[in-house]
Amino acid sequence: MTDRVAVVGGGILGVAVAREILKRRPDADVTLFEKEERLAAHQTGRNSGVVHAGLYYEPGSLKAVLCRRGVGLLEDFCDQRGIRQIACGKVLVALDDVERARLDGILERAQANGVPGVRIIGAEELRELEPHVRGVAALHSPSTSIVNFAEVTQALAADVVADGAKILLGYKVVGLRASANEVVVTARSPSGFTEARFDRIVVCGGLQSDRLAELAGDDPDPVIMPFRGEYYALKPERRSLVNGLVYPVPDPRYPFLGVHVTPRVDGEVLIGPNAVLALAREGYTWGKVSIADIAEVARTPAFWRFARRHWRTGISEMRGSLSRRRFIAAARAYVPELGDDDVVPGVAGVRAQALDPDGGLVDDFRISIRERVVLLRNAPSPAATSSLAIAEHIVSTMESGR
Structure with missing residues (x-):
């Protein structure tokens, strides 16, 4: 049957x-x-179209295992179908000694997950890879790529x-x-x-x-909490500010990765995303509001437990959403030549983030x-x-x- x-x-x-x-x-x-x-x-x-290599994930977790398996399957499929995939590489840029120390833990995870070619580089080699990017060191993942999902x-x-x-x-x-x-x-x-x-x-x-x-x-x-991720896009004449993916070093105190610079296969270069609570499950702008969805969030104990833990981050993300200057300043920390007038509004997505009853991110x-x-x-x-x-x-x- x-x-x-x-x-x-x-x-x-x-x-x-x-x-x-x-x-x-x-x-x-x-x-x-x-x-x-x-x-x-x-x-x-x-989304920004990044094909993640598996740098951050706990070794042995489903994320780590399926990411590494998925990268190979995706590359093979794109080759078979003639879908353009660009191995532009990725750097995680440390701005000070505290962030530099965090790179060691990320390197250990990446190597445990089998990410090829990943290594820590100094400021001079970072400048060779990314002439307009500044940091005291970086983790370089040459195999990280981009595609149109x-x-x-x-x-x-x-x-x-x-x-x-x-x-x-x-x-x-x-x-x-x-x-x-x-x-x-x-x-x-x-x-x-x-x-x-x-x-x-x-x-x-x-x-x-x-x-x-x-x-x-x-x-x-x-439960699912909808977090909107907003992007700006570099004007075409400023896209040469980066050659590949440029990310900050994740801060373990915060739930999301932070603003990064992402080339796309169509030539566009995105800056973002932030992470603000969307006012509707599919609320891609501040103007998209669902009273029913807001009421559902307000009735959810997991959200309030999450909010008590991360309210400062939430306020900071909201300020960045409402101010181009604040938003771009996050990326300017490691791309110092980036100006407020170098960008135009870009796409926005909404991340379906699951919360456990205690308010922790799944x-x-x-x-x-x-x-x-x-x-x-x-x-x-x-x-x-x-x-x-x-x-x-x-x-x-x-x-x-x-």
Whole structure:
């Protein structure tokens, strides 16, 4: 009997999962539901395009293992499809001796994770790699690269359709009813409500993952908090300020990486992102406000516990969001020639950050199973980099629960 499998979510993860199912079970009847009218509409299509090498992640964690596996799978896929990927390299720039000492720990993690060629360089070698960047030292990752993840998603989707799957755009899943024998999916589209039955389902819902999990009867935790990441873009005549990716050294006291400078495969150079609480799950500007989403945040104890821990950072991020001068000053610390007038407003994305009940950030990928439903509950960066490896892991998880 043919397996009927549904995938919810048309970002790179959902499409990669659908493709992986069909690779293993060519006879499977696969249907992908996406609530938007196009694939890669949210996190996949609104990021800087960095293919992470695996510098930061705890050795042995899912992030570390799947990132390294995912890099290789992604490179092979891009080579096969002729998708442009640029190995521009990355430097983490230490501005003082305190940051220089942190580089040693990052180097140890990177080497434990098998990142090739990573090493610490001095100020002179940093200047040779990045003539306009200043610091006392840097960690150099020559293999870190960039790609257009939306383009990758479209190529994956072409495989999925060629292998016989259905991709339903504009279908928002509003009901998931699981029993011992099947899962009933209810979706709303412009033409009305549709109900379909499946043997199993995989949910890769991104910003909506906790809500979809509750529809399936899973625990409400971890909850998703939407953090908007805003970018500026260098004017074309100033793009030569950097040759590759230029990042600050992460501060363990703060939950996010900080403002960095990121070339993209189309030639654009982004500065950002910051991290401000979005006023809607898909709130890409200050003007996008959802009273229902705000009320949901206000009712969430995990958010208030997080806020008590990081309120100073939150205020600083908000000030940067409202002031170009403050925003650009963060990058000027290591690119001193960068001027306020060298940039124009760029893209913005919203990060689906899961919080545990104690208010702590869920750092690793998290997957749960509810009867015949597999739920990807947390997939922060480097999820796009790791997408093909995450798909392997999810499908193996699904198959083990047969």
